[in-house]
Every structure is written in structure tokens, then in C-alpha cells.
Amino acid sequence: MTRRELIQRLARPLERELATGCRDRVVAGGLEKLVHNLARPFPEVIELLEGYAALEPDARCARLREALARLGVAAAPARAPAKTQAPVEEPPATELDAPVDAIPLGPGGPQKMRSLGVRTLRDLLFYYPRRHEDRRTLPGFAALAPGAKATVVATVLSKSQVKTPRKKMLITQARLADDRGHKLTAVWFNQPWVMGQLREGEKIVVTGRYTVRGRVRNLAVEYFEAEGGEQLSTGRIVPVYSLGERMSQAWLRRSVWRALEAIKEVPDPLPEELRQELGLADLDFALRQIHFPESEQHLARALERLKFDEFLFLELRVLLTSGASALVGQIFEVREEDLCTFLDALPFEPTAAQRRVLDEILADMRSERQMARLLQGDVGSGKTAVAAAALYVAARNQKQGALMAPTEILAKQHFANLTRYLWPLGVRVELLTGSMKAGEKKRVYARIESGEVDVVVGTHALIQKEVRFRELGLAVIDEEHRFGVMQRRALLQGRPDVLVMTATPIPRSLALTLYGDLEVSVIDEMPPGRKPVKTRLLTQRSRKDAYAFARKLIGEGHQVFVVAPLIEESDAEVMAEVRAATELAGEVAAMLPEARVEVLHGRMKAEEKDALMERFRNRDFDVLVSTTVIEVGVDIPGANLMIIENAERFGLAQLHQLRGRVGRGGEQAYCILIAGDTSRKTMQRLRVIEKSTDGFYVAEQDLKLRGPGELRGTRQSGLPDLQLGDLTSDVEIIESARSTAKRILEADPYLTEPEHQALKRELQLRGEAVGLREII
Template identity: 40%
Template sequence: MTMEIPIIEIKGVGPETAKDLEGLQIATVEDLFEHFPYRYENYEVRDLSTVKHDEKITVEGKVHSEPSLTFFNRKKSRLTVRVFIDRYLITAVIFNRSYLKKQLQIGETVTITGKWDQHRASIAVAEIKKGKEKRSRVIEPVYAVKGNVGVKQLRKIMSAAFAQYATQIVDALPEQLRTQYKLMDRVDALKAIHFPLDFRQVKQARRRLVYEELLLFQLRMQAFKMLQRREGKGSPIPVKKEDAASFISKLPFPLTQAQQRVMNEILSDLKKPYHMNRLLQGDVGSGKTVVAAIALFAVAKAGFQGALMVPTEILAEQHEVSLKALLEHEQVKVALLTSTVKGKRRRELTESLKNGEIDVLVGTHALIQDDVAFHNLGLVITDEQHRFGVVQRRTLSAKGNNPDVLHMTATPIPRTLAISAFGDMDVSTIDELPAGRKEIRTFWAKHDMLERVLTFVDAELQKGRQAYVICPLIEESDQLDVQNAIDVHGQLQHYFQKYNVGLMHGRLSPQEKEEVMVGFKENHTQILVSTTVVEVGVNVPNATVMVIYDAERFGLSQLHQLRGRVGRGSDQSYCVLIADAKSEVSQERMRIMTETGDGFKLSEHDLKLRGPGDFFGKKQSGLPEFKMADVVHDYRTLSVARDDAAALMHAEAFWKDDSYTALRHYLEQNGVFNKERLD
């Protein structure tokens, strides 16, 4: 499957060209074959009656009249010529090619490629040639190129490489899968993608190559998961469903069906002989904390300890209060460890933890300090797991004998992305909100309506409520004409003189942030002006208004996270998006936000509007860079590939039969096993 033949071995590729190709990440013949076209030029001659407005077309016709030439200056000109195409008389418009005036003779046959303007009955000409279309291939691939290598040269190199090496292409997909899904073999698919005869061929080739790419990716993920399980054999935790059921029956509210389903998945994992690696995702307010509490209770009753690690002290304190309320009357001891716990108090706490007197430890990254040792750690839960580095999460896990791990996030991740970004984890989703929870009413206002928005905020404050005001920047920027937190803070202090207006942003020290949040939580501050640092954070049930300035600068998922800061109490809550939203995409975002409060629907929309790289932010996305597949467009194939990869991993034939040799070789080459074989 992999052809590690250096690119310089292709006939006609010298040292200079090889160097230029390396600038395109093409170092081997395999790299070249997988440098796929991003679009195709279609030179198939069309009938004008079948062409839509603004479509790019190729047509044949006869010059009907003398060309007319207009000069704008010495270099810029426009040539127009009337051409008969079938029964239509159209105008061909050619820019900056004045020399053609003498070459285009009345009655002469010409082939024109360009964009069709149906309203003006004209073509903006990209190419014009005398005579009929003579190309052997009417569909030509267009590649990403840079430096000295142009598209035509790359086509020639591709052709030479196929002539030399097509017979050496290995097909990794076994015949059984190719037959099952009616897929081309690899050599035909590569040939069809680079040298297609028609677009039907391109479609079939793409279908084959997308499935192959996603299957290989999922095989890596599934093999990694299996290896983790083999290496990560901890002790099964003998949790009892009846303990969990008894605990649930005493809760002051019923669990939703989604909470019940997720709970069963977690309890089932805890009993297994290898450690759990599960992502629990649920919208803000969907009840993840209760699920975590039930899991921690079941683990404690089975004689093991649990740990819950969160990103901030204030969040840790919040979790400690809610877990104590749920667990301590069940004789499950909960303790809190943050960087503010020092001296004698810290020594006593770590001693109690080591002796097994503490069942559940809640804390920040203080949990992973060297002096923190557990008696028998069975379950590690990280809240907002993407906020912790991999090393921090591993350090916490290393404090037990491969404890089970549950990652929680309130960022609704579309299943499409969850499968690809977290392929080595099992994903549980709470996709319904508890009964009786009021939906946050969301409105979109233009900047010139700010006075009305502030009057509305004032009315809520007069009822004793509180408000968040979010800005995209900390201070004024030369580059961006957007509201900044420092200016807005000053304006609102002047406008709301009866109230205290707080300011929060990323440049404050952790201690300062903590003080600002505590002030807001305890209602010493009625309005909190902030950047997005409050996106994940403290629970302030009394806050009923969220105002977001320049809302078009945020993605849907981030807007939804910010909106989720309100609506945590029994009062009706509101979110006001202030945005002029001039582009269609921005207007679409604002419209979707006002129409749905479902984080998962919003995240799917966000994925379509922004693409997978921007969904998490390019740097930390951890998403694979696919050469052919697109996780949004090809999500069904991704799901199929995941199921197929899991089935292969567990099939004895995969590890023994010759038909799977290429796939096994691929896993070894990619370092999944470090030359090992799975049992």
C-alpha cells in the first residue's frame, strides 16, 4: 500500500523539481498519488439550453461579427465579439487580450470556455481557441501547487508516475469489503481520480478513497483503544446496580431517560476488567453532575475512591457543595483540595486520603501534586476535560492501578466530530434537559438598539437579578472595530450608577479572577463585564440576563456556552445578541441562535458553517487532517468505517488471514503496536 519510492525516481523529475515537490509535502510516489485534485475543469462541449446562470461552460460556435475593442489604459482592454452557438447569438467578452481582434475572423469556428451570464446572454471568456475541441480528456484535474511547479507540469509528472509504478500499487482493502460496498480497487480509483473520463468515475473513485482513508483512521483508533485495554487492565469495580437504584430513588427529582441510559453505560464499564475511557457530553444544565455523583457513590460503596478534577477553584468549591449535599447522608465522605488548602490542614487531608478515610476528593490540578496519594483510587472524573493537558490527566490516572476515567464536557460535540476527535474514547451523550427547565429566550439586536437593551437590563436589575455582559476583546484594537471589555466596563459604570459593575478578563491573575467571580456570585456585583473567560464556570442562579456584544465574532457553540451561564435558577432568563451581522453566514448564525436552545443542533450547524478545524479552534482541535475525506460531508461513511474497524479488531481472521496482511502492516508501520502483536 505504501510506496516509499523517492519522487526523484520518476522519469523527468530532476533534483530541482524534486525540491519544489517537497514544498508541497510530496517526497515519495505515494505522496504524489495522494496529492488529490481539489476540483476539475470541464471542457465537455455543452448545449446552451442546459446551462444555468453563472455556470462555467465550454461551447462551440461561429464568429458572427467583427470584434469590438475598448482600451481602458495601455495594459487593460476589453474585446467583445458576437458568436453564433447553435440557434443562439451571444456576446463573448475577453479582457486584456487585444491581439485576438486580428485573429478572430467572421465565419470561423471557435471553442470558448468561460462563465455564462444568462441575463446578458454573454460569456466572460477564460479560454478561446480556433477550431473544435480536440482534447483527448475533457475533464482535467486542478491541483494545489506552489513555487515553480504548475498544474500542467504536475499533471505530466502524475502521468509519468502512473506509467512507471501503477503495477506496484497495493490494495489494502480486502476483497470482502470491496464486494460488500461495491468499491473500485485502489489502482482504478487512483487512476479515475487523476485521469477521469467523466464525473461518474470521479464520484465512484472518491467514494472508494474516502472509505479507505476513514477505515484506516478508525483502525488506528480501535487498535489504540484495544491496546490501552490490554495494557490498562485494572481491577474490575464490583459496583451494584441496586446500590445505584437505591441512591437514585432518594433523589428529589427523577432522572431523565438520557441520564438513565448514560448511567447504565458507565456502571457497565466500571464492572469490566479493563479501565473505562469514556467521554460524557451533555448540554449546560442537562444533569452531568448527578450522573457523576451516582458513579462516585457506586464506586465508594464498592470500596474504591473517586476523584473529580475541575479547571478552577470556584468550580471545585461548587462541585464540593453539590456532591456533599448528595453523598454525605449516604456515609460517603467528600473532601476538597485546592492550592489554597495549605500547611497542617493539607497534611491532615492527604493523610486521611492515603488511609482511605476520604471516599471522594474534589479539586483543581492540586490533585496531581506529588504529595497526593490515594488508598485505592478506582474512578477519575475530569470536568471540561479539554481544559486539561493530556499529561495532567495521565498524572491523575497514574495515582491508581489504571483507574476508570470519565471525561465530562458541556461543549456539545456533534457525533461526527466525537467519532473522529475522540475515536479512542467511548462517547455517552445526555441529549435531553430535565423536565420543567425554562428555555432561555434569545433575541438579536443591532448596535443602534443598545439603549433599549440597557433599559431591559435595568428592568431585570430592579427585580434584584444580575447580568453578564460579554465582549470579544480586553482592550481597544487598531485592527478590529469591536467593543472591548475595558471600554464597556467604563460606559456601564457611568450608565448604571446605582449598581456595582465588575470586570473580568484573561489578564487577571487566578486569584483576581476568583475574587471577581465570588463578588458576582454573592451579589456584591450586579453586572459582570467579561471576555469569554466566563464561558465555563460558576453557577449564579440569580443571573438572568446575558448580553453579548459583537456576537457575530463568536461561533455558535461558543455563543451557546455563554448563553448557558444564565437560566440556572427558577426565573425566566434572557440572552441578547448585539450584532450588525452584515454577512449571510453571520445572519444565519444569529437566526439559528434565536430559534433553538438545543446545543447539539447548534453544534451541527456550527460544523457546517465553520468546518471541523474551526470548531475547537485549529490549534487544539486534535482533529486528523484527511486528504480526501471531510468529516462533515462524509459523516455516514465515518460511522460505517468505525463499526467496520471495531468488527475487524475483534475478528480472529483479521490477525491471521492473508487478505488482511496490508492492513496489519499499516498498523505496524504507524507505530500503533511498537512492533508488538495484540493477543
């Protein structure tokens, strides 16, 4: 680049700075930073503008005129003599909710913004970069490694376009030079529009694959942009955005920069006292640094604040909508002697995890606020015993308890367990299911209404209008995601304490957001003596080995589950599922001719499924082939092997749930995963199940690999898409946001206090983006 070109390039931003009143806002990061980058051949200019940011406006203007004079550029006439120059008035701050065209966007700019969903300056500032690139020190051409991908800044010397005669491919070429004079050729394939974007003498930022063939040095370009006069694309940590059609990174960066220029200070919805207590940056700083970070540390501070806000407004919305923050519930007296009586009567010693979780539940029951707690525990961890203890405390307070399960077979299983725990202590337990005869149901209804029954276990039959509790104090809901909101509400009239149980391992971060109106308790310890299920991953080539092992176990008197590939549920595919089940059952029967084989599929009615599972539990047959996910919690003590065909079609958490169906009788159990797809990625994922029997570890890995939207049940949960927050790594931020939301609403349940008005308005503005899964 010639000396004249260098002077012109440096003079442009200096002239613009002078014309806009010397406010040091023309260049992101300040004019001084630009001068240090561009004015290396002019050390007198660097010296003259040293400390520019600290000067008063009139002193800045004087220095700029002197700098331009030394460069031989005539400065614009002064508005007034330098000594008496009045300070330039700052334009009034643009409102955050002003339309986006309040800033200059260029031809078609507003339409481009609308295609991104951006209509206001607020929308634009909250349109976060998807990543950042460190372009503070980009390499020269001499430092590039052949075959490597690189980002460089270079000047366009010339450009040309040719069409190859054979393949009829259009090739655009640009001869580029770096700051040290080294040259190479940038190449674009079949992108005719590039010619119109390249301007000789202009600096561009280019990313591509560098190749060397003899003396020919090429860069196969993947992406490029003009550097621009505002220095937003080089010499800094640069934001990279998701783009719509016919827009460039440089244009979007410039637009965001102008929006930040136009807004003097972004108002902060969080009270300053709260920000200081939590050690959070203010919102103005966070938004400026997320787009144009001055350092990695500033970017980290910005991310922390903006992630916190995402989770805070999610938790506030859930707590406010559910009313869980201020509901008054039951108040139970928890007597030490009652607790000792229950624990002494258990046929086993509770684990430390069970005792810890029980303490958390009993603390809620003592409180005047309605208990709303999620009890998580892996299969066999002892959730039912903990629920039984809570139901016993309710009964000792002359209050009734109810446990609602999604299927009759599960309800009967819970009824048997609760009877074993509670009947010897004088607690009257009843079962109520839809299949009971009308006369039998009427007698149960009468006993519930009169208070002769202490604990009722049942299915949806518990929420029929004929069921009238004398005084329901505690409702336990097993696998609540199997019930609709209205079904849960029907059970929860009268505001009993609520305990939700699930055997599906849910990562804590997901539980805190997906079940935002519930406290979370986790039984993370298995009872001593329980043998982990041995898991083996096989390919189709070794499939016969799996069934040979099944033959051996059946010969020893054990039973086997075989799960067919998961088929998406839709009307068009129901018959395909039935065919798949029937065909697989035929294959299994051929491979195991001595075994009795039955089939379970989605076409069967609920009562048919329950009856078939009951027959399997009674050992009426040896192998159950199923194309549906076998009921969570179903206890088949004789089943010691599970074979899962095409295991890659299931999520890891689902596979872990399926594996938990075997080994319930106390003997060693096995699970064999047969992979239809043997790609490296698939095998790596399935080996998580092979290597670990920890359900929460498996669920964490599932969350990392597939994301929250893909996990079973969460796509319909109302969980919002998070722009910055990461459920796999932001547990501490989520917990801080949740406790802060609860504290705010405890002090001000409806956000009516003056210090919470900005918070309330921000919550309303974000309302559409914040999802909700309502439990109570």
C-alpha cells in the same frame, strides 16, 4: 473545421494506439468512446471499431490499420504479419512509491510537482481533485444565455492583441467557432501570456461570462485549457485540481493519467474479506474513479472508500498511540440493589437520557478493559448526577474515586453537588484545592492514603506528589481540555477507569475524531421543568433597549452578565483587553447608575477571578462585566440576563456556552446578542442562536459554518486537515471506520498478523498526516 483537419485529429490517437501495442490505454475511458465523439463524419470507422475493448490485441491492430486506411492515412509498418503477431508484452508495473519523474512530465515537471508536495507516484495519486465538472455534454454557442457563466469547447480560428489608448489595458482576443460553425470572441484582460498559449486550429475548453451587445457576442474568460489529444478535458466528468504556479489543469490531468497508466494495479491495504463485508470498493478502483470517474455512481463509490480510509487510519493511529484498544483496567461489580439505592435517593426522577448514558458507563465499569468514555451534555442536563452514580458504584466496590475540575469555584460546586448526592448514602466526600492551608491539606492527604475518603473533589491539587490514593478506581475529569496531557496522566496512574465530562456541545462526528480514544455518551434531554433561555438578537441601534431591560430585571432583584467583545489573547493586547473591560464597565455604570458594577479581565490572577465570582454568587453586586469567557459550569443562581456585545466575534458554540450561565436558579432567563456587524451573513449566523436552544444543533451549525479548525480548542488538538472527509455529513462513515479500527485492534493489538502487514505499512506511510489528541 475542414474534412482534412477532422481526419488528422482522429488519426493521431489511432496511430498512437497502434504504436503502443493496441492495449486500449491511450485514451481515458477507452478508444471506442473517443471514436464515438470524433468520428461522427466517418460512420464506417465507428462501425469498424465497434466492440474494440473486447477484442484481442492482434485483432485490434488489424482493425486500426483498416480504419486508418479508410481515412486515407498510411499506417506504420507492421512489426509482424497480423496473423502471427506476438502479443505485446506489458511493461512491468511501476511501484506506487517510485519517484514521480518515473513518468514523462515535460520540462520543469519534477520542480512543479515538488511545489505541490508531490515527490512520488503515491503522492500524485493521493493529490485528489478539489471538484469535478460534468463536461459530457457541453452547450453550443447558440444555447448560451446572456449574462450567464458557461463552459464551452471551441476551435481557435484566429487571435490578436490590442492595447487601449486611454486605460492602457492589454486585451487579448480569440475568434472561436463551435462544432456547428457558430462564432464568438473570447476576451482576456491584461494577460499577455495567453497569446503564447493559444494555437490556431486547436480546440480549447473555455469558461467565462457570456455577453451580447447588438451583434457582438463575447466571452469574458475566467479560465481556459487546451483540450489535448488524450480527451481528458471534454466528453467526460473532468477533475479540477488545485494548481501551483506555471502549471495548467491539462498538464496535471495528463500527469495523473500517465501515473495511473504506469501502475498496473494499486495495492490495497484492506484485506479483501473486510472490504466485502463493509461493501467498499477496492483502492485501485477508487483512485482511478476519483480522478477520472466514468459516472456519478462510480465517483460516489470512490469517495466512500477514500473517505473511509481517511477516518480509519486516523482512528487506528489514535487507538494505537493511546493504547486504549488493549488496556486492562478495573473490574467493578455492579449490583442492582446499589443502583436502586442511589436512584431512589435522588431528589428528582432521572431522565431517559441519563438512564441510557448511565447504563453505557456501568457496562464499561463491568468490563475488564479500562473505561475511557466522554460524557457530553448541555448545561443543566444532569451530567454530575450520572458521574455521582458511577462514583457510588466505585465506592461500593471499596475503590476510591476522584473528580478533577479546572478551577476552585467549579471544584467547590462539584463538591457541594456530590456531597448532596452521596453523603446520605454513607459515601465520604472530601475537597482538595490549592488555596487550602497547609495543615488542612496534610490531613486530607492522610485520609486519602488511609482510604478514609471515598471520593475526592479537587483542582490541580489532586495531582501533587503528596496525594497518594489507597486504590483509585474511577477518575472523573471535568472539561479535560483545560488540563495538559501530563496533568491528566498524573491522575491516571494505576489505570483507573476514566470518565471525561464536558458541557461544551461537540458534534458527534467531531467527538469521534477529536476524542478518538474515547467512547462517546450524550445526554440529549433536559430535565422537565427547565425553562429554555429566551434569546434576542439586536443591532447597535437598539443597544439601549438591552440595558433598559437589564435595569428592569435588576430592579426585580436579578443579576446580569455583560460580555465584552472577544479580544485575541496575546501579550500586546492584554492591556487593550483591560482597557476595553474598564471602558465598558464605565459605560454600563453610566447606563445603569443604580446598579453595582464589577469587572473581570484576563490580567487578573486565578484566585482573584474565583474570589470575584464568589462575591457575585453571594449577590454582593448586580452586574459583572467580563472580557474573558465566563467559566464553564459556574453556577450563579441569581443571574437571569446575559448581554453579549459584538456577538459576531464569538463562535456559535461559544455563544451557547455563555448563554448557559444564566437561568441556573430555575426562573425565566434571557440572553441578548448585540451585533456590531449587521451583514446578511453575520445576522444569518447569529439567528441560529436566537432560534435554537439545542446545543448540539448549534454545534453542528458552527461546524458547518466555520470548519473544525476554527472551533474552540480544536486547532491545537492535532486534528488533521481532511482532504475528502466532511465532519458535518460523514458521521456514518466515521462510525463505521471507528468500529472497524477497534475490531481490527481487538483481534491484533499491534498489527503483527500477516493479513495486517499492508495495513500497518499504509498507517506508517500516512503517519505524518494523521493527527492525535491523547486523553488517557
